[in-house]
Amino acid sequence: MKALLGWLDQRTGYKKIVNEILFENIPGGPRWRYIWGSALTFCIFVQFATGIMLWMAYSPSSQTAWESVYFIQEEMNAGWLLRGIHHYAAQLMTVLLILHLMQVVIDKAYTAPREVNYWFGLGLLFLVMALSLTGYLLPWDQKGYWATKVATNMVAITPVIGESLQKIVIGGADYGHHTLTRFFALHAGVLPGLLILLIVVHIYLFRRHGIKAKKPFRRADTPFWPEQVFRDLVAALAVMAAILGLVLWFDGAHLSAPADPAERYPARPDWYFMFLFQFLKYFKGEGVLWGGIYIPAFIVGLLFLMPFIGRWKQGHRFNLIFLYTLLGGFVYLTYIAYAKDAKDEEFQFAQEQARKDAERIRVLANAPAGIPQGGATSLLRSDPYTQGPKIFADKCASCHAYGGMDGLGRELKEPQSAPDLKGVGSREWLAGFVDPDQIATAKYFGGTHFVDRDGGNQSRMVEYVMGLRDLSPTGQGELAKVVAAVSAQAELKSQKGLDDADSDLIREGSDLFWDGITGLDEACIDCHGWDGEESSESRTPDLTGWMSREYMIEFIKNPEHPRFYGSGNDRMPVYGEEGTLTEKQIGLVVDWLRGEWYEPVDTQMP
Amino acid sequence: MAHINLSENTKLENEKKPIPEEDAKPEKAERREFMVKVGSVCLGGVVAIPPIAAGVAVLMDPLRRKQGDTDFTRVTLLDALPEDGTPKKFTIYADKQDAWNKFPNTAIGAIYLCRKSDGKVDAYNVVCPHLGCAVVFRESERDYYCPCHNSAFDLETGTQAPDSPSARGLDSLEVRLENEGEVWVKFQNFQPGIADKKAIA
Numbered sequence: 001m002k003a004l005l006g007w008l009d010q011r012t013g014y015k016k017i018v019n020e021i022l023f024e025n026i027p028g029g030p031r032w033r034y035i036w037g038s039a040l041t042f043c044i045f046v047q048f049a050t051g052i053m054l055w056m057a058y059s060p061s062s063q064t065a066w067e068s069v070y071f072i073q074e075e076m077n078a079g080w081l082l083r084g085i086h087h088y089a090a091q092l093m094t095v096l097l098i099l100h101l102m103q104v105v106i107d108k109a110y111t112a113p114r115e116v117n118y119w120f121g122l123g124l125l126f127l128v129m130a131l132s133l134t135g136y137l138l139p140w141d142q143k144g145y146w147a148t149k150v151a152t153n154m155v156a157i158t159p160v161i162g163e164s165l166q167k168i169v170i171g172g173a174d175y176g177h178h179t180l181t182r183f184f185a186l187h188a189g190v191l192p193g194l195l196i197l198l199i200v201v202h203i204y205l206f207r208r209h210g211i212k213a214k215k216p217f218r219r220a221d222t223p224f225w226p227e228q229v230f231r232d233l234v235a236a237l238a239v240m241a242a243i244l245g246l247v248l249w250f251d252g253a254h255l256s257a258p259a260d261p262a263e264r265y266p267a268r269p270d271w272y273f274m275f276l277f278q279f280l281k282y283f284k285g286e287g288v289l290w291g292g293i294y295i296p297a298f299i300v301g302l303l304f305l306m307p308f309i310g311r312w313k314q315g316h317r318f319n320l321i322f323l324y325t326l327l328g329g330f331v332y333l334t335y336i337a338y339a340k341d342a343k344d345e346e347f348q349f350a351q352e353q354a355r356k357d358a359e360r361i362r363v364l365a366n367a368p369a370g371i372p373q374g375g376a377t378s379l380l381r382s383d384p385y386t387q388g389p390k391i392f393a394d395k396c397a398s399c400h401a402y403g404g405m406d407g408l409g410r411e412l413k414e415p416q417s418a419p420d421l422k423g424v425g426s427r428e429w430l431a432g433f434v435d436p437d438q439i440a441t442a443k444y445f446g447g448t449h450f451v452d453r454d455g456g457n458q459s460r461m462v463e464y465v466m467g468l469r470d471l472s473p474t475g476q477g478e479l480a481k482v483v484a485a486v487s488a489q490a491e492l493k494s495q496k497g498l499d500d501a502d503s504d505l506i507r508e509g510s511d512l513f514w515d516g517i518t519g520l521d522e523a524c525i526d527c528h529g530w531d532g533e534e535s536s537e538s539r540t541p542d543l544t545g546w547m548s549r550e551y552m553i554e555f556i557k558n559p560e561h562p563r564f565y566g567s568g569n570d571r572m573p574v575y576g577e578e579g580t581l582t583e584k585q586i587g588l589v590v591d592w593l594r595g596e597w598y599e600p601v602d603t604q605m606p
Numbered sequence: 607m608a609h610i611n612l613s614e615n616t617k618l619e620n621e622k623k624p625i626p627e628e629d630a631k632p633e634k635a636e637r638r639e640f641m642v643k644v645g646s647v648c649l650g651g652v653v654a655i656p657p658i659a660a661g662v663a664v665l666m667d668p669l670r671r672k673q674g675d676t677d678f679t680r681v682t683l684l685d686a687l688p689e690d691g692t693p694k695k696f697t698i699y700a701d702k703q704d705a706w707n708k709f710p711n712t713a714i715g716a717i718y719l720c721r722k723s724d725g726k727v728d729a730y731n732v733v734c735p736h737l738g739c740a741v742v743f744r745e746s747e748r749d750y751y752c753p754c755h756n757s758a759f760d761l762e763t764g765t766q767a768p769d770s771p772s773a774r775g776l777d778s779l780e781v782r783l784e785n786e787g788e789v790w791v792k793f794q795n796f797q798p799g800i801a802d803k804k805a806i807a
Contacts, residue, residue: 062704146739150754153738157799167668173806174795176704178668262697262713267739267754280737281755285773286801288736346742346753394695413745578686580694 022225024207028217030228033107036100037206038232039239043093044199046243047131050086051188058138060184061177063375065140066258070365070376073255084247090132092242094272097125098327105306105323108316109212115307117205120198122303127195129272134187136270140180142354145259146267148183149175150277154292175261257357258376266350268341275333278340299326349410353390360386367598382584388592391585396421399447399571402593417447418572421593425490425547427498430483439465449570459568461540464522475519478512482524485509490547494595513543529563539568552590556581672807676700676714676793678780681729684787687721693743693750693761694719695732698793715793717779718743718750720761729779729791730764736772738798750776773801 009015026034057076059068072079101121104110110118137148156166171178222228247253257263269277276296283291302309302322309315341347357380364379365371372378380386392400392407399418406412420443423429432438439462440451450459458466471479485506488499499506513530516523529535529542542563545551554561557576560569575581581589591597681696688694697716702709718741720728730750732740739754749767750759757772759765764776780792797804 063707150737150739153798156797162799163797164669168666170668172668172671172705174704177707178705262716264740264742277755281771284769284771286799288771288773288799344753346751350753573686578683579680580682580686580696582699 020207022229023223024210025221026211026224026228027213027221028215029219029222030231031214032231032235033103033214034211034228035232035235036096036103037203039235040093040096040100041199041203042232042236042239043089043096044195046089046240047086047093048192050082050089051192053082054086055188058184060138060180062140062175062180062259063373063377065138065180066255067365067371067376069139069141069255070362070371073252074362074366080252081247084250084252085243087253088243088246088250089239090128090135091246091270091272092239093128094132096239097128101125102323102327105310105319107212107214108310110307111310111316112307114205114209114212117202117209118307119304120202120205122300124195124198124202126300127191127198131187131191131195132270132272134183134191137183138180138187139255140259141256142259142263142265142357143254143256143268145175145261146265147269147273150267151269151273154288157286157289157292159289175259255358256354257361257380260377260381263357263380264350265354266347271334274337275330278333278337349408353408357386363600364598367600382588383597384588384591385597387585387588388597391581391589392421392592395575395581395585396589401442415447416442418570419444419448424593425487425492425552426495427483427487430487431480434465434468434479434483436466436469460527467520470519471517472519475517478509478517481505481509482512482517483509485513486543486546489543489545489551490594491549492547492594535563538562538566541565547594549587549590549594549596552593553583553586556586556590557583678782678790678792680784681717681719681789681791684721684725684727684783684789687719687727687789689721691720691722691761693730695743698791700793715795716740717791717793719781719789719791727781727783727789728764729781730776731779731793731795733777733795733798734772735766735774735777735796735798735803736770741776773799774803777803 005015054072057068057072057079059065069083073083074080076082104118104121133148133151137144152166152170155169156162158165167173169182171182268274276292279295280288280291283289306319306322310319360383361376361380364383365376389402389407392402393410397406397412398414399416401412401416401420401422403422404412404420419433433444438444440446445451445459445462450462452458468475468479484499484502486509487495488502488506491499510531513524524530524543525533525536527535527537527540529544532544535542555564558574559565559572560567560574565572573580575586576583679698679700681698682694686694695716695718697713699711700714702712702714716732718730718732720730722728732742734741734752734754734757736752736755736757739752741750741752741757741759743749743761744751744758747758748761750761750764751757752772755771757770758767759770759772759776760767764778766772766775777794777796779794782790782792784790795806797806
């Protein structure tokens with residue numbers, strides 16, 4: 001064995017290297033305060049190990065990035081753990097870097113002859129920040145997409161070259177495939193390459209000058225191995241425990257919905273850049289140059305000059321105060337930013353929506369149909385459960401309500417002037433409509449022109465329903481049958497069982513539609529179309545296929561069509577004709593109102 | 607201090623030996639060596655050019671690509687816009703090229719349309735001219751508001767509120783009213799962060 005090692009040493013000289021690595025002299029013996037560098041080195045090891053494995057499963061393009069990360073997170077063996085470790089180790093590394101920097105400055109280890117090494121350390125700090133920034137975009141989720149968009153817009157404000165520089169950074173005029181390929185090349189190639197280079201030089205220089213020992217010495221000198229190594233490894237254990245703790249506490253790294261440029265999202269950076277986010281709010285107009293470029297550049301410049309400033313006793317004191325101020329500013333701005341968001345209702349609401357989207361996309365991606373070739377963005381875009389309420393809140397809720405709310409669970413902004421559409425088409429909804437106590441309430445026609453509050457010109461329908469008050473029990477029973485028959489036209493998924501079971505009742509109801517209800521002068525057919533026969537009047541809706549998918553879509557496209565309200569239409573816009581809603585959007589909102597969306601077989605959506 | 611003993615044999619075979627006195631270079635050889643040095647530096651430079659130049663050329667490729675000028679698109683009918691001047695948001699659909707993919711008729715952006723008392727229509731890109739988030743119409747304040755860095759914009763004119771970080775007002779878009787009440791808009795994006803309204807080419 002010894003001969004073999006001797007042979008190897010003769011050819012590689014490894015013993016000398018091992019010697020230098022392990023037996024560096026530590027004046028005054030091992031100390032806990034020397035662990036920071038090693039803890040960081042350990043973090044970097046963690047990032048390389050996990051990063052390379054993530055790389056093996058990641059695919060950078062706007063149609064595959066989110067999808068591949070989703071697959072890692074949800075489908076691959078321990079993928080959530082791997083991604084979680086990589087994510088939280090990055091965050092912890094930022095914290096450790098700042099602590100390391102503080103320790104170096106407090107211990108005066110940045111002054112001669114260690115200036116160059118200090119600069120390399122600062123370089124490493126900025127490299128790690130750049131790695132965080134580039135890594136944040138890679139999952140191509142809403143969170144990373146919008147945060148990074150703001151960050152790269154900062155590039156564009158650089159004087160003279162800003163616009164070109166931004167194009168080079170994001171790979172074109174807008175975000176897309178090439179933004180990802182570039183960020184990934186930076187994140188997994190260029191920056192780690194530089195990181196290794198800088199670390200090698202950093203450690204080399206560190207060994208060249210030896211450790212800046214803290215005095216007074218408590219013990220005799222010892223070599224690095226084994227006592228300091230042991231302390232460093234205990235630190236590494238603590239780091240690993242913290243990372244795993246964070247992963248478990250937060251249930252892995254979050255993945256929001258896939259990036260969608262058309263979907264509003266409250267852009268916020270990750271916590272370590274929140275201070276900058278807040279800082280930018282204080283600069284008006286083109287002062288953003290000061291907040292985003294000049295002042296940060298000045299601070300960085302000052303950090304690099306600290307070894308020279310620190311030559312004087314007062315200078316060192318200045319450096320310390322400067323660093324503590326920076327740290328205090330960092331904490332203060334971060335706190336302000338979060339405190340403001342916590343109070344901002346709009347932001348909280350938008351975040352809640354984003355959380356719902358993130359939850360829903362998991363259900364859709366996990367559906368038997370899976371993620372289509374074109375990527376997951378289309379899944380949410382064509383999901384009635386997600387889009388229906390948004391479209392409703394945006395376009396319908398200025399008149400209609402959904403369960404008294406705007407579809408997204410917010411209070412209505414304007415007084416309701418058209419029916420509440422929750423459950424529209426169902427027997428329950430229709431039974432309420434023909435209830436004399438309800439027809440003139442806000443839930444149905446209360447806000448419309450069909451009801452005249454001064455007791456004058458009521459619409460014939462409202463008059464008719466009011467007349468039902470005196471209906472005999474027989475008539476009541478017949479009315480319920482008509483309601484069942486008309487409601488069956490909607491073919492609601494939720495009512496299928498009921499409709500199938502009551503087919504006889506529905507047939508009777510249909511006959512009563514023609515023949516009239518006992519005790520009433522007029523039959524439904526006297527005004528409304530039924531069973532393929534058109535309405536006798538152009539101002540009364542044809543009830544054939546009432547509230548079926550096709551019926552609702554055509555109605556929303558053009559309620560003024562003779563099949564519906566004709567010239568008797570109240571204020572319902574002709575959405576299809578005006579282009580306020582596309583055919584697809586109308587389909588989405590209709591499907592949502594009808595309760596038709598994908599639901600996993602065993603779990604119920606909230 | 608513990609040490610691993612270094613073997614005596616670790617000296618390398620080709621280690622530099624001192625040049626013997628009698629081999630000192632004559633002038634001619636010195637000039638030759640100088641030329642070789644110059645040559646080496648030149649060669650070193652030349653061989654590095656093709657890979658670096660090709661690489662930089664590809665890196666700079668985005669500068670060559672222009673965003674195609676978008677034409678006027680029909681957005682809605684004048685009647686669809688509230689007469690009280692409340693703005694309405696519309697998504698703009700157009701073909702989008704993303705590197706190797708073409709996405710036909712996809713959402714490329716959004717605008718607010720606002721009907722004026724004189725029958726004209728104002729159109730604004732929803733992208734905040736500060737740093738590119740999307741502004742929203744705030745009913746409570748009757749203004750446009752960006753939830754990122756809190757820029758606010760006047761509903762009537764689109765100009766930024768005095769204490770807003772944005773360097774300019776919302777970016778207005780060209781509007782044409784055609785065929786009796788159709789609203790057509792020329793959709794464009796603009797460079798954020800600067801006081802001048804400059805279209806992204």
